Amino acid sequence: QELPKTSFNYVGTWGNLSLYNKVEKPFFEQTIPEQSGGAITVTVQPFTEMGLKGTEILRLLRSGVLDMSATLLSYIGGDIPEAEAVDLAGITRDIDEAHRMTDAYKPVLAEVFEKQYGVKLLAIIPYHAQIAYCRQPITGLDDFKGLKIRSSGRSQGDLIEALGGTPVGMAFGEVVPALEKGVIDCGITGALSGNLAKWDQATTHLYPLPISWATTFVAAGNDFWAKLDPAVQTFLEEQMSAWEDLAWESGRSETADGTSCNTGGACVDGHVSDMTLIPVNDADYAKLRDLLASVVVPRWAERCGSECAARWNETIGKELNLTAPTE
Amino acid sequence: MDAPRPRFLALGERISRIAVWIGGLMIVLTAGLITAEVLLRKIANISTGGADELSGYALAVGSSWSMGFALLRRAHVRVDALYGQFSATPRAWLDCLAILAMTGFALVLTWFCAGVLQESITLGARSTTTLSIPLWLPQGLWITGFLIFSALGLILSFHAVLALLAGKAERVRHLVGSRTAEEELSEDGGQPPANGGERC
Amino acid sequence: MLTFALVLLFALIGLSIPVAAALGLLGLSLDQLFTVMPLYRAIGDIAWSASTDFLLVAIPLFVLMGEILLRSGIADRVYRAVSAWITWLPGGIMHANIAACTAFAAISGSTVATAATIGTVAIPQMEKRKYGTRLFLGTLASGGTLGILIPPSINIIIYGALTDTSIPELYLAGILPGLILAALFSLTVVIACLIRPALGGERESHSWGERFRSLVDLVPPAIIFVIVIGSIYAGLATPTESAALGVVSSLILAAAYRRLSLAMLKASIEGAMQTTAMIMLIIVAAFFLNLVLSAIGLPQAVSAFVTELDYSPTVTLLMIVGLYVVLGLFLETLTLMITTIPIIAPVVFSLGYDPVWFGIILMLLIETALITPPVGLNLYVIQGVRGRGQVGDVIYGALPFVLALMTMILLLMALPQIALWLPNAVY
Numbered sequence: 001q002e003l004p005k006t007s008f009n010y011v012g013t014w015g016n017l018s019l020y021n022k023v024e025k026p027f028f029e030q031t032i033p034e035q036s037g038g039a040i041t042v043t044v045q046p047f048t049e050m051g052l053k054g055t056e057i058l059r060l061l062r063s064g065v066l067d068m069s070a071t072l073l074s075y076i077g078g079d080i081p082e083a084e085a086v087d088l089a090g091i092t093r094d095i096d097e098a099h100r101m102t103d104a105y106k107p108v109l110a111e112v113f114e115k116q117y118g119v120k121l122l123a124i125i126p127y128h129a130q131i132a133y134c135r136q137p138i139t140g141l142d143d144f145k146g147l148k149i150r151s152s153g154r155s156q157g158d159l160i161e162a163l164g165g166t167p168v169g170m171a172f173g174e175v176v177p178a179l180e181k182g183v184i185d186c187g188i189t190g191a192l193s194g195n196l197a198k199w200d201q202a203t204t205h206l207y208p209l210p211i212s213w214a215t216t217f218v219a220a221g222n223d224f225w226a227k228l229d230p231a232v233q234t235f236l237e238e239q240m241s242a243w244e245d246l247a248w249e250s251g252r253s254e255t256a257d258g259t260s261c262n263t264g265g266a267c268v269d270g271h272v273s274d275m276t277l278i279p280v281n282d283a284d285y286a287k288l289r290d291l292l293a294s295v296v297v298p299r300w301a302e303r304c305g306s307e308c309a310a311r312w313n314e315t316i317g318k319e320l321n322l323t324a325p326t327e
Numbered sequence: 328m329d330a331p332r333p334r335f336l337a338l339g340e341r342i343s344r345i346a347v348w349i350g351g352l353m354i355v356l357t358a359g360l361i362t363a364e365v366l367l368r369k370i371a372n373i374s375t376g377g378a379d380e381l382s383g384y385a386l387a388v389g390s391s392w393s394m395g396f397a398l399l400r401r402a403h404v405r406v407d408a409l410y411g412q413f414s415a416t417p418r419a420w421l422d423c424l425a426i427l428a429m430t431g432f433a434l435v436l437t438w439f440c441a442g443v444l445q446e447s448i449t450l451g452a453r454s455t456t457t458l459s460i461p462l463w464l465p466q467g468l469w470i471t472g473f474l475i476f477s478a479l480g481l482i483l484s485f486h487a488v489l490a491l492l493a494g495k496a497e498r499v500r501h502l503v504g505s506r507t508a509e510e511e512l513s514e515d516g517g518q519p520p521a522n523g524g525e526r527c
Numbered sequence: 528m529l530t531f532a533l534v535l536l537f538a539l540i541g542l543s544i545p546v547a548a549a550l551g552l553l554g555l556s557l558d559q560l561f562t563v564m565p566l567y568r569a570i571g572d573i574a575w576s577a578s579t580d581f582l583l584v585a586i587p588l589f590v591l592m593g594e595i596l597l598r599s600g601i602a603d604r605v606y607r608a609v610s611a612w613i614t615w616l617p618g619g620i621m622h623a624n625i626a627a628c629t630a631f632a633a634i635s636g637s638t639v640a641t642a643a644t645i646g647t648v649a650i651p652q653m654e655k656r657k658y659g660t661r662l663f664l665g666t667l668a669s670g671g672t673l674g675i676l677i678p679p680s681i682n683i684i685i686y687g688a689l690t691d692t693s694i695p696e697l698y699l700a701g702i703l704p705g706l707i708l709a710a711l712f713s714l715t716v717v718i719a720c721l722i723r724p725a726l727g728g729e730r731e732s733h734s735w736g737e738r739f740r741s742l743v744d745l746v747p748p749a750i751i752f753v754i755v756i757g758s759i760y761a762g763l764a765t766p767t768e769s770a771a772l773g774v775v776s777s778l779i780l781a782a783a784y785r786r787l788s789l790a791m792l793k794a795s796i797e798g799a800m801q802t803t804a805m806i807m808l809i810i811v812a813a814f815f816l817n818l819v820l821s822a823i824g825l826p827q828a829v830s831a832f833v834t835e836l837d838y839s840p841t842v843t844l845l846m847i848v849g850l851y852v853v854l855g856l857f858l859e860t861l862t863l864m865i866t867t868i869p870i871i872a873p874v875v876f877s878l879g880y881d882p883v884w885f886g887i888i889l890m891l892l893i894e895t896a897l898i899t900p901p902v903g904l905n906l907y908v909i910q911g912v913r914g915r916g917q918v919g920d921v922i923y924g925a926l927p928f929v930l931a932l933m934t935m936i937l938l939l940m941a942l943p944q945i946a947l948w949l950p951n952a953v954y
């Protein structure tokens with residue numbers, strides 16, 4: 001089947017990080033043109049190159065400035081509380097669980113995106129596990145009490161508070177010096193990205209429980225999407241669904257690689273370091289579950305409203321056996 | 328001919344002067360808040376939480392509320408390498424061009440920043456931090472500053488163009504001309520240029 | 528497209544349109560002419576995210592701190608104290624000018640505050656003691672530029688924010704080059720006075736008792752430096768937070784000197800806020816322009832062009848230095864930084880140069896731009912403080928110090944460790 005000639009812009013995530021370079025860029029720059037027999041061409045650029053921070057993406061899609069773009073779900077949690085749903089702090093044990101939750105909730109999110117915000121949700125992909133790097137010995141969740149922890153996003157803050165720690169907001173570039181000088185005790189970032197940004201050199205202990213997955217969405221502006229030929233729409237949706245699975249595999253391998261690099265194991269993309277890996281035990285998971293049920297989920301449900309909480313209960317809640325209060 | 332009109336100019340001046348004090352007070356309070364945050368964090372190991380977010384809003388609101396005053400004090404930097412070579416009349420023309428361009432830019436900015444506020448109201452947007460502040464609040468204050476800035480720009484443009492057409496080059500210079508170093512000194516009571524001064 | 532953009536930029540700026548409006552209008556025109564995306568609709572979102580950036584909160588804080596210190600009378604005391612120690616050198620109190628600027632630079636975030644504050648105290652001395660006018664004024668204009676090289680520094684914060692470089696490391700990297708540059712400035716004075724002894728005026732002599740008693744006056748600025756800079760390295764505060772500590776401690780100092788009053792506070796606030804408004808408007812306009820420029824592919828084109836030229840990194844870097852010297856003749860320095868860094872810095876980093884080191888090179892280039900005509904802010908500030916005679920005196924007087932700055936840049940290119948040793952030792 002011949003597709004009509006189409007070209008558009010895709011503004012991806014951070015130009016210096018692997019998600020853009022290994023997942024987004026090859027797909028839009030090579031796979032799409034190849035698979036469409038040269039009919040579809042995409043101009044690809046990371047938002048960092050455009051001087052954007054990523055928090056503006058949803059609004060730029062809505063106003064039609066961008067055709068198609070991607071950013072962290074947590075960045076738009078203030079505009080769309082539903083966006084936090086799949087990546088609430090500490091809610092998934094591993095990447096398979098995260099993938100299942102995301103798949104379960106994706107239709108709900110797509111509907112909210114489309115009906116209430118006028119953007120077409122195309123894919124939800126993970127970055128990799130966001131874990132805690134600490135400059136002092138810790139043995140488990142209880143030790144976060146009294147520590148100052150650099151975090152981002154609302155629900156991470158809720159979780160840290162529930163643990164008795166102090167969430168600190170800080171620009172990424174300030175984190176390493178702040179860790180070195182003890183302005184903060186721990187920081188949460190990607191297993192591999194923390195290694196690449198040399199967080200391992202300012203810290204000693206790595207706690208591999210995934211706080212979140214820095215889950216990212218890809219979406220298109222409704223006006224742009226509506227103007228595409230239906231055949232192109234179908235083609236893009238099929239391609240992106242296959243690409244989504246690849247991205248989850250990449251998230252899995254990067255999480256493993258990052259953890260291994262930091263703790264002196266085999267290392268592909270980072271540098272080998274000698275941090276101490278803290279084992280996560282069942283008591284920690286149980287405690288986390290309690291805090292989720294008593295603090296993190298209820299606080300989010302309050303932000304999102306009762307109807308939203310009910311839909312969460314039908315999807316993610318059912319899978320995890322957790323219930324968000326619907327007032 | 329500018330008999331009834333300067334009343335608007337006087338009003339504009341009064342409002343932008345009050346606005347700059349409020350804006351400046353926000354920055355002073357920010358300094359206090361951050362200092363408190365630093366001390367509490369070190370001494371008592373508690374975080375007021377959100378000092379960084381609040382000071383971000385203070386920066387946005389404080390600067391937008393001061394833009395009108397800066398316009399009045401002719402502090403928005405202009406490069407006068409060529410301008411300096413001209414005599415009074417061509418300078419008056421350039422001064423009018425400058426204030427019109429600045430007002431035009433202020434209007435564009437006000438229009439699209441108001442769009443941001445409208446969008447926040449439509450989306451019911453809140454900040455993604457533990458404070459979870461409804462964004463219309465800081466953004467509404469922010470827009471107010473741009474409105475003052477734009478209104479003052481329009482008033483100054485109006486008077487400057489009138490003066491230009493009436494051939495009063497000196498009045499144009501007085502309203503919207505490029506500040507000279509001597510003027511900066513005299514306005515500050517013999518102190519060094521405290522205003523154009525600190526521009527890095 | 529590049530030619531069009533440059534011609535339009537120089538036309539708007541040449542017509543003396545306010546810089547913020549010129550950048551904004553340039554962005555809007557380029558958007559209309561060269562992109563299919565309706566980028567103009569993004570102005571509001573860009574403005575909001577730029578003007579709430581926590582890193583930039585340091586700007587009004589440092590500006591306010593400078594305004595308060597300016598009115599606190601600290602400059603007189605510092606000046607008297609350093610005079611007592613180093614006026615025996617050939618060139619007399621001209622060395623005090625440079626040393627006082629160096630000391631004041633350590634508590635001030637900007638060059639102009641430094642030049643204006645020390646200039647106000649020093650210029651009466653020039654006339655009283657019959658110094659060669661030009662060289663004397665030159666020491667003040669150029670000494671003032673140390674304000675952005677020696678931490679704290681607004682310009683370093685802007686560079687760090689634009690290039691994602693660690694500000695604490697940049698701060699450390701500026702200290703040693705700042706001290707060496709101050710020494711080079713002094714050396715310039717010594718050489719000039721050995722060649723033409725008439726340039727030096729009457730020298731003062733001070734007893735050791737006087738000298739040691741004067742040290743007391745250096746204690747308050749030292750305390751402020753320790754609070755603002757020390758708090759970062761003691762793990763108490765981030766660079767932005769340290770600026771807030773600076774404001775509070777300068778208020779306390781002004782109160783201790785009995786200079787704090789409502790009128791003084793009002794004048795400080797007005798001065799600080801009009802500068803802040805001016806800077807933030809330029810930053811908002813420049814961020815929008817950057818969005819348009821990257822959407823039309825300008826940084827990529829520049830980068831591809833440089834790569835294609837295939838000169839060695841050293842030659843490329845020398846060309847970039849030359850470009851900045853030329854642009855620095857005509858452009859206001861904030862404009863120069865915000866419009867060029869997003870385009871030039873990635874090219875420099877891709878050549879393998881260290882971002883911290885390049886930040887310091889760039890500060891030296893900005894310092895040069897501040898004292899080269901026709902657009903050199905510090906020249907006009909010193910002329911403004913002086914209040915009579917020709918600005919040409921300051922311009923001629925600053926020229927030897929431009930040579931000193933060029934020497935420093937070459938020195939730093941030959942020995943990057945001058946900048947990198949301290950941050951590497953600490954981090």
Ligand code: NA
Pocket residue numbers: 631632633634635636637673674675676677678679680
């Ligand atoms: Na300084």
Ligand code: NA
Pocket residue numbers: 855856857858895896897898899900901902903904
């Ligand atoms: Na210059």
